[in-house]
Amino acid sequence: MAKERDICEVFYVDKERVKKVKTKMIGDKTAAGLAEIFKVLGDPTRVKILHVLSIEELCVCDISAILEMTESAISHQLRLLRNLKLVKFRREGRVVYYSLDDRHVAKLIKMGVEHERE
Amino acid sequence: MAKERDICEVFYVDKERVKKVKTKMIGDKTAAGLAEIFKVLGDPTRVKILHVLSIEELCVCDISAILEMTESAISHQLRLLRNLKLVKFRREGRVVYYSLDDRHVAKLIKMGVEHERE
DNA sequence: TGAACTATTGAGCAACTGCTCATGTATTGA
DNA sequence: TCAATACATGAGCAGTTGCTCAATAGTTCA
Numbered sequence: 512m513a514k515e516r517d518i519c520e521v522f523y524v525d526k527e528r529v530k531k532v533k534t535k536m537i538g539d540k541t542a543a544g545l546a547e548i549f550k551v552l553g554d555p556t557r558v559k560i561l562h563v564l565s566i567e568e569l570c571v572c573d574i575s576a577i578l579e580m581t582e583s584a585i586s587h588q589l590r591l592l593r594n595l596k597l598v599k600f601r602r603e604g605r606v607v608y609y610s611l612d613d614r615h616v617a618k619l620i621k622m623g624v625e626h627e628r629e
Numbered sequence: 630m631a632k633e634r635d636i637c638e639v640f641y642v643d644k645e646r647v648k649k650v651k652t653k654m655i656g657d658k659t660a661a662g663l664a665e666i667f668k669v670l671g672d673p674t675r676v677k678i679l680h681v682l683s684i685e686e687l688c689v690c691d692i693s694a695i696l697e698m699t700e701s702a703i704s705h706q707l708r709l710l711r712n713l714k715l716v717k718f719r720r721e722g723r724v725v726y727y728s729l730d731d732r733h734v735a736k737l738i739k740m741g742v743e744h745e746r747e
Numbered sequence: 748t749g750a751a752c753t754a755t756t757g758a759g760c761a762a763c764t765g766c767t768c769a770t771g772t773a774t775t776g777a
Numbered sequence: 778t779c780a781a782t783a784c785a786t787g788a789g790c791a792g793t794t795g796c797t798c799a800a801t802a803g804t805t806c807a
Contacts, residue, residue: 542673553668555660
């Protein structure tokens with residue numbers, strides 16, 4: 512079975528190419544970090560939240576009204592986005608206003624929209 | 630409880646703002662499509678595969694050697710990438726060579742790397 | 748103070764993911 | 778024709794995700 516090659520003696524289809532590409536490859540850490548940021552954008556609810564926040568600052572209540580979802584669901588997602596420093600917030604009385612806190616995110620979404628348009 | 634507002638009579642924190650943002654918001658379909666493409670990039674293995682393919686065309690065996698993962702795992706992921714038209718392939722005897730089939734993807738990954746660098 | 752309101756959080760659950768393992772398919776060459 | 782090779786695929790499983798529901802925390806104001 513082919514799996515043995517990975518463990519024991521090595522015969523690749525193109526040993527040189529494998530060696531060369533391996534040196535150019537991004538590290539595990541970079542790949543993990545990259546995947547993490549993309550994973551956050553990999554959910555329709557979070558995409559919508561980030562998109563509406565790219566239009567303007569909004570409170571949890573308004574976001575939940577706009578997306579027609581419960582405040583709980585929105586709040587859970589906002590916590591995630593907060594932890595990843597993609598959104599920031601400020602309290603004003605009982606209301607908490609959220610806004611984007613990452614100049615890359617809006618750009619990434621914009622690029623994604625372009626991709627969609629083809 | 631706040632949930633009733635979504636179902637019955639409406640009182641938002643800022644009704645006008647909700648209305649305005651709602652008209653500017655991306656549709657469900659767009660959000661879903663966007664999330665789908667980002668979700669694909671939201672896994673370290675797939676990020677690595679796409680990245681090495683952005684360096685050069687490679688067969689399953691070599692990718693599995695480079696990433697130090699089984700061919701089965703790689704093949705499963707390649708099927709996904711194939712279905713989403715992010716990679717293309719050509720057969721040469723027993724060997725199947727994969728390469729990128731989407732000019733946006735490399736760009737998105739590059740942007741992600743920039744984001745990582747901060 | 749305490750009732751009303753906005754937002755947050757924890758538990759729990761159904762659905763999904765990414766892998767392994769075993770098996771199947773396509774191609775080559777002896 | 779048949780063993781070997783390169784890849785693909787289905788089943789299954791542990792871990793993760795995104796929601797709901799109920800409870801809780803902060804804030805305001807009568």
